[in-house]
Amino acid sequence: MRERPLLSNATRPATVEVESMNERGERLATAIAGEHPLTLYLDKRELVTLMTLGQFPEALAIGYLRNQRLVRSLAEIRSVQVDWDVASCAVTTFAGVADLDAKLEKRTVTTGCGQGTVFGDLMAEIDSVALPVDARLTEATYFRLMDNVRRYDTVYKAAGAVHGCALARGDEIMMFVEDVGRHNAVDAIAGRMWLEDLDGADKIFYTTGRLTSEMVIKCAQMGIPFLVSRSGLTQMGYEIARRAGITMIGRATGRHYLLFTGAQRFLRTASTEARDRSAVVT
């Protein structure tokens, strides 16, 4: 077992209560999602201010550095210390980050609900991603996973205003992270995958958020062959998934789904009822 960085454990409460008034004039104590600025410092250099729910701030910091390609392995990181009193997270490395100035200088702020990534570089990297060709997901396992996701106790059910992401192996949810930004939730999962020494090759990534370009790129970077979203997708999300060979499912609600790319990994086992209905429609 390799050495873990020295981590603080600075979770914030997920919700707070405020008063609202509904259409019947009733005053209600209403749970709303927490949102806290957290400024990341890498070896004392200020990088970014993330607005976060604060559930896994240390994993978020690590995953941010991972997905931004600022550190290449967990072994480079000596310590991650979050101090909410000053809204900061100090990450220190053992040996410093080579060319940090050059890397930050180059950084283009890329948006679309995004986070500031070197988009051009990431697109080039997509072509170097090799997702496992022999991974398989059966429809029965997929439906059981969707049931597990639906039953999961979430901040969203209590307060809304957050996106959720889950990392699953088969129908088992290994981690579920919610945050005010979609990308923070993905990054926190990327950080926890490093901390728990988990590989992406046999995993399924589920998100409540839309499958835009950056979302699909991050899934590919994490080496995860299956990407499932409750929401829709964009043209670039679709093109990147096809290029990277991701098995991508959108509009996953109840028994309904749309399989967009990478169909060879998904083993459909239509129920009798579904076959009957299909026969009628076709």
Place this chain on the structure above:
Amino acid sequence: MRERPLLSNATRPATVEVESMNERGERLATAIAGEHPLTLYLDKRELVTLMTLGQFPEALAIGYLRNQRLVRSLAEIRSVQVDWDVASCAVTTFAGVADLDAKLEKRTVTTGCGQGTVFGDLMAEIDSVALPVDARLTEATYFRLMDNVRRYDTVYKAAGAVHGCALARGDEIMMFVEDVGRHNAVDAIAGRMWLEDLDGADKIFYTTGRLTSEMVIKCAQMGIPFLVSRSGLTQMGYEIARRAGITMIGRATGRHYLLFTGAQRFLRTASTEARDRSAVVT
């Protein structure tokens, strides 16, 4: 009438069709939302790459510069030229932007589904915002506006994966902009408000997206006293709305809403039925 900048008119198709397969094994032509990188240059200096649906790219560029406080009025802008062949938007000013290097150097990438803004500066600016104290919105007008929003023909209905924002005066929707990122939609509205010489003081801003800190800050910056969202809100969104004195309504679906802040501007006119139900509950 003041002079407008020289504008290209480079709208992109909102949706494209791709093939998907549903749970019954049927192959379907499925509309998905466009998503295109657009790199903004200000006086030949590269600023940012926005991932956008591309409905109003010129207004998006202008609104981005406005909301980032890089230009202070439309009169500073000579020309906005979008060229999708090279995925770029060139903005030129008449006199250059003072201290552009310093402004860009200072910029912290702030996220939470955000866009790269000088967060600290924006918070300071909130205290200088003076929203009209005498603006009023009646519940009847509000309900008519929600009906109009519901009936509006949107990319979302066809393809999902976009957020929508509307600028309204009373129950009249003056503009409706959708984009793959919430912030792009807001920025495009900010740009169109400048282009159409519209003031925020008597307007209502509607968004399908969550009311996070940056969303509420931008609404305040545009001088709009009413902010309505179909979704929920975060703690910082709530705190900023209260501090700026915005009248903020969340969870606006059908006849249901929750009024969180600025109640003095909202004139409730409960129906008899609603009063009866209220009496039962209380």
